Amino acid sequence: MAGSYPDSGIVDGFIRGEPEAVRRTTIYIERALSPWRDRLGYQADDVRSDASEELRVALCREQFRNDASLRTYIARIVSHTAIDYLRYNRRFVDGDGDAVFELLPAKLPNPEQALERKQLHRLLWRVVRRLPAECIKLLRMHYRDGLTCGEIGQVIQKKEDRVRRRLWECREEAKSIREKLLIPDKRL
Amino acid sequence: MDEQHLNRFRDQIPAYLAGSLSAKEREMFERAVQESETIRSEVDEGRMLSVGLAAAEGLAIGHPDSDLLATYAVDIKTLDSNERDKIERHLTDCPECRIEVQTSRESMRFLEEPAVAGRATLLQSAREWMFGSTVRWAAAAAGLVLVLAASAYWGSKLSGPSAPSVARVALSAASERAGRQSTSFVVDPDLDAYELEFLLPTRESGHYDLILQDAAGNRLQVSKDQPHQLPFLVTVSAELLKPGHYRLTVAEIADTAGVSLQAPPDTFHVEFDVLPEYR
Numbered sequence: 001m002a003g004s005y006p007d008s009g010i011v012d013g014f015i016r017g018e019p020e021a022v023r024r025t026t027i028y029i030e031r032a033l034s035p036w037r038d039r040l041g042y043q044a045d046d047v048r049s050d051a052s053e054e055l056r057v058a059l060c061r062e063q064f065r066n067d068a069s070l071r072t073y074i075a076r077i078v079s080h081t082a083i084d085y086l087r088y089n090r091r092f093v094d095g096d097g098d099a100v101f102e103l104l105p106a107k108l109p110n111p112e113q114a115l116e117r118k119q120l121h122r123l124l125w126r127v128v129r130r131l132p133a134e135c136i137k138l139l140r141m142h143y144r145d146g147l148t149c150g151e152i153g154q155v156i157q158k159k160e161d162r163v164r165r166r167l168w169e170c171r172e173e174a175k176s177i178r179e180k181l182l183i184p185d186k187r188l
Numbered sequence: 189m190d191e192q193h194l195n196r197f198r199d200q201i202p203a204y205l206a207g208s209l210s211a212k213e214r215e216m217f218e219r220a221v222q223e224s225e226t227i228r229s230e231v232d233e234g235r236m237l238s239v240g241l242a243a244a245e246g247l248a249i250g251h252p253d254s255d256l257l258a259t260y261a262v263d264i265k266t267l268d269s270n271e272r273d274k275i276e277r278h279l280t281d282c283p284e285c286r287i288e289v290q291t292s293r294e295s296m297r298f299l300e301e302p303a304v305a306g307r308a309t310l311l312q313s314a315r316e317w318m319f320g321s322t323v324r325w326a327a328a329a330a331g332l333v334l335v336l337a338a339s340a341y342w343g344s345k346l347s348g349p350s351a352p353s354v355a356r357v358a359l360s361a362a363s364e365r366a367g368r369q370s371t372s373f374v375v376d377p378d379l380d381a382y383e384l385e386f387l388l389p390t391r392e393s394g395h396y397d398l399i400l401q402d403a404a405g406n407r408l409q410v411s412k413d414q415p416h417q418l419p420f421l422v423t424v425s426a427e428l429l430k431p432g433h434y435r436l437t438v439a440e441i442a443d444t445a446g447v448s449l450q451a452p453p454d455t456f457h458v459e460f461d462v463l464p465e466y467r
Binding site: 028032033035067068072074076078080081082083086087091092124125126128129136139140143146148150164171174 | 195199201202203230234237238240241242245248251254258259261263288294296299
């Protein structure tokens with residue numbers, strides 16, 4: 001499995017879009033997903049897609065630092081993604097998610113309007129999962145903790161305008177992720 | 189509306205969504221929402237982001253962060269001793285997370301081993317083959333042809349006793365949907381035995397007694413001192429499993445080889461029904 005192709009070769013090749021490197025990472029992801037499949041059911045496809053995207057972002061942004069093997073890194077990504085999905089199911093699908101779904105906006109822009117409330121809730125959660133950690137931190141401070149841009153600026157020591165600009169970028173990124181997730185498959 | 193006013197209303201969006209604006213502020217804000225398309229769309233976006241953020245936050249309540257748990261399972265050396273201790277304490281009381289750690293380790297094994305571990309399920313074995321080389325595919329195809337040919341030949345020639353016919357049955361237990369899914373299978377009169385497969389959050393170092401009982405509580409089969417398995421596999425003679433309701437108790441042995449458990453022993457129950465064959 002490891003073959004003679006070193007991790008660094010796969011990572012560099014992946015970034016350059018070489019088919020062999022992409023194929024290897026795809027196989028690694030599939031293998032890592034194997035023991036989770038039975039419990040995930042049809043959601044295994046979403047886990048694969050989210051894990052692949054996380055790996056792509058991590059490799060392209062050079063977040064993989066070779067302090068573990070690439071396979072260990074992939075096992076970690078696939079496993080924590082699968083754990084998130086299983087926890088989501090326990091909390092919002094098997095648990096009393098109905099109360100949470102009540103918080104969803106009554107009126108939505110298209111095409112989100114076409115989704116059922118449970119599908120929409122899962123979509124919005126997946127969007128946040130895919131956002132960069134820095135965006136999640138900023139958005140959390142703003143929307144969950146209720147801080148204004150000026151107050152966030154004081155916390156992270158950035159100018160108010162810069163924070164406002166970054167928040168806007170994060171919202172745009174969220175919108176773009178949402179659109180991407182909506183296009184390939186409505187089965188959310 | 190000028191940029192300064194827009195920004196003032198933008199800053200009020202979280203408070204508006206949380207319902208914490210005063211009546212007067214709320215009235216002014218709602219007027220701004222009606223007048224400005226920009227504010228309206230930012231309120232919608234904010235509302236959707238708030239729901240997504242709340243869902244993400246809710247998942248880790250009462251459990252370690254999923255990435256930390258996966259790191260503990262597959263790359264423990266990168267955690268400091270505090271993080272490790274905290275997770276290990278949590279695992280003592282959390283069967284759910286024990287399953288996640290075990291499955292994450294399986295994940296790593298699937299990446300490391302060229303061949304499938306013997307205890308992997310048949311389904312997983314089949315999937316592993318899917319990613320093998322073309323040589324393996326060819327070997328598998330050739331093997332299949334040989335097996336089919338040999339079984340056709342010997343099937344017609346031999347009338348003596350054959351190998352016992354066993355079917356593997358996957359039971360849902362301690363899974364995400366435990367208690368919600370009825371677990372049942374239809375009796376097969378042609379079988380000699382059933383191999384019951386189920387996933388339980390047992391401890392890796394643990395040993396267990398497995399007791400199969402019928403609906404009346406009669407003990408049909410007892411397997412003593414079984415080590416932890418992922419998944420568990422128990423072979424039960426088909427003669428024992430007539431149509432009816434059954435309970436399999438998996439009880440942890442409190443004192444294995446003189447080592448007492450730090451936590452109270454776990455006991456799991458797997459309930460299932462054997463249904464009569466279709467007529």
